[in-house]
Amino acid sequence: EEALLREILDDFPEARKLNDRIREGDTDPRLPLQLGELVATEVRGRQETLASGLVQALVGFARDHAVRAPVDGDVLNLSLLVHGDQKEEFLDAEAGLAEQVDGVDFRFGGPLPPYSFV
Incomplete structure (x- = not known):
């Protein structure tokens, strides 16, 4: 999480500016909320992109x-x-994907009965 936050702060000047203001002691109560919303939106977007890429990479085997x-x-x-x-x-x-995707734990279960496909 810490590495992801640093990455987002590096990628988004607006987030970095908000973070800097908070660290410098700005007491505006809106700043943490604004920063949190910006970070949460970016995290969701990155997770959706990652999930989509994983599906595309694995669905060909199924x-x-x-x-x-x-x-x-x-x-x-x-x-x-x-x-x-x-x-x-x-x-x-x-295994190759697990090596390529840094900071994500893969959990696979199986073989299992095909109950998801009934």
Whole structure:
């Protein structure tokens, strides 16, 4: 979270300016709210972009897929119906993605019954 905040402050001069004013002791009660809203909006956008990229990268290994609402602070809740013949290719792709995406923990469960596709 700290690294992401620093990245957002580097990428957005408005956020950096608000943060600097707060750190310098500006007592305007709107500043933390404005900064929080700006950061939250950017975090959501980045999470949506990441989730979309992960779906695109993994869906090619699946006969079917289902995207559900993320839970417990997750970025993505994705079910993939992967044929047994493609299991190793899928696991290799997952491992590659986990290495490429810094600061994100991947949790995979399976094989599970295909209850998401009934």
